[in-house]
Amino acid sequence: MASSLAYTLCIVLCICSLQTAVTAKKLEISFYTHEIRGGPNGTLLAAAGTGAGNFSALGWGSFLTIDNIITEGPNFTTTVLGKFTGFAVMTTKGGLLDGGILVLDQFRFGPASKYNGSSISVTGNLANPPPGPWEVIVLGGTGYFRGYTGYAFSEPYLPTTLAPRFVYKWTFYLKK
Template identity: 55%
Template sequence: MAVSAAVYALCVVLCICSFQTSVFAASKTLKLTYYAHETRGGPNATLLPAAGTGQGNFSALGWGSFLVFDNRLKQGAALDSKLLGRITGFGVLSTIGGLPTGGVQVTSKFWFGEGSKYPGSSITVVGTLSYGPTPWELVVIGGTGKFRGYSGYGLSQPENSTTVPPIYVYKWNFYLTKK
């Protein structure tokens, strides 16, 4: 009787261990790098201060200012690099002291178009972009298409900028896991 109970317990332990192994083996990890190209002025602006203080003057934006954006998602930092999709979303300056004391709380979607490896797919990102040290870390809460079931985080940092037109380029490294 004691032998059969021990064999039964051993079988249960082995089943649990094999289940855990299969769960970990089923996880898939991706590391992706892309570049956001943001134009902050002129007729082709991709970032708009839609409400709040400092209308049209980014250095005068204050607490409660609301921004919307429709930036270009590119393969590289160069202005002529391949267009892969769009990055759309909105942000709110969420601290009373404005940008220097906190940052912009953003929700954005990285849409991958026909020129990309993942056409019709997207990644949704939430977090704060601040004046603090880089890289900024934001949460990837999910995705669609090829990214369905993935979550993780993205690290972003300024890459370079131009003055005419005012274009800011940000490098994004995504670390995604599917379970």
């Protein structure tokens, strides 16, 4: 009797495990962000700390705020999908070359996106020297992305990057 109960319990646990594995959802999405460093239309601000207001003087303790746009393609004229907002802090004396930029950001999707009203939140330490790629952790999301976690890579999209405009390709690997 006890072995029959153990056998039944084992079968039930196996079926539950298989159901979880079968129903896991995976999602891969890519888009581009556009960052403008300086000028009246700037979307990245060296807000405080060393180098406040001066990108060439950024260093340990610098605090940056981000308000970039998200587009479908790498050109600034492609469909705007939403906003990429957040902040970054230089946490080591060596800056980006020393792997010391901590980011906490959110990708918010607007009306032109099929993910309208949804968002993805990320964090991470940009540890690779330029030009990347940089990897961040996906903490989770809202709306369409509720329950998803994963990781994302970002790297400069060099054919369209001309200072002071910097274009980055983002690729997200999400799992629910």
